[in-house]
Amino acid sequence: MDRRKDQAAKRTQVLDPDQAGGQRSVYGRQQRKRHSPFRKFIPFLFIAIIGILIAREEIPAVHDWWQKTFSPDSWRAQNTCRQAVIDDAGHGKYLRVLKPGEVHNTIDGRYVENLLVVELGANGVEGKVEYTCYLDKQGMLFKLTRRSSGNRTGSDMDGD
Secondary structure, three states: OHHHHHHHHHHHHHOOHHHHHHHHHHHHHHHHHHHOHHHHHHHHHHHHHHHHHHHHHHOHHHHHHHHHHHOHHHHHHHHHHHHHHHHHOOOOEEEEEEEOOEEEEOOOOEEEEEEEEEEEOOOOOEEEEEEEEEEOOOOOEEEEEEEEEEEOOOOHHHHO
């Protein structure tokens, strides 16, 4: 009987509540580290996602790739309108697209609005021009509308 009391006393000393709690927390931390090796990469993943979203909005080539990959119908409509604008702006030089436009579906086809470009006029002054483009159901140009947004010099446009 004394032998059992001695063993019980040793167990109590070994499994003291402070020690037992400490052992469990160490074991819990070790177990958590062992099962989540990718936990370190989560902040980098968030930074990468935010970077891609910003690049999609700010870099035209990334926006074009994104549209072509994830929304090919909208990309085709924007590309068709962009080509029509280039053909229409025969007298303007140094044409660049500021905004690719917003694509909307209609019963008769697609509609691209707010396609904003800047072109260098014959007098050497840059001017913003906004286009609206209507496409038929086959994706062919139906109507292109041009609206000047006013002429500005190159130094005025740096703030955009």
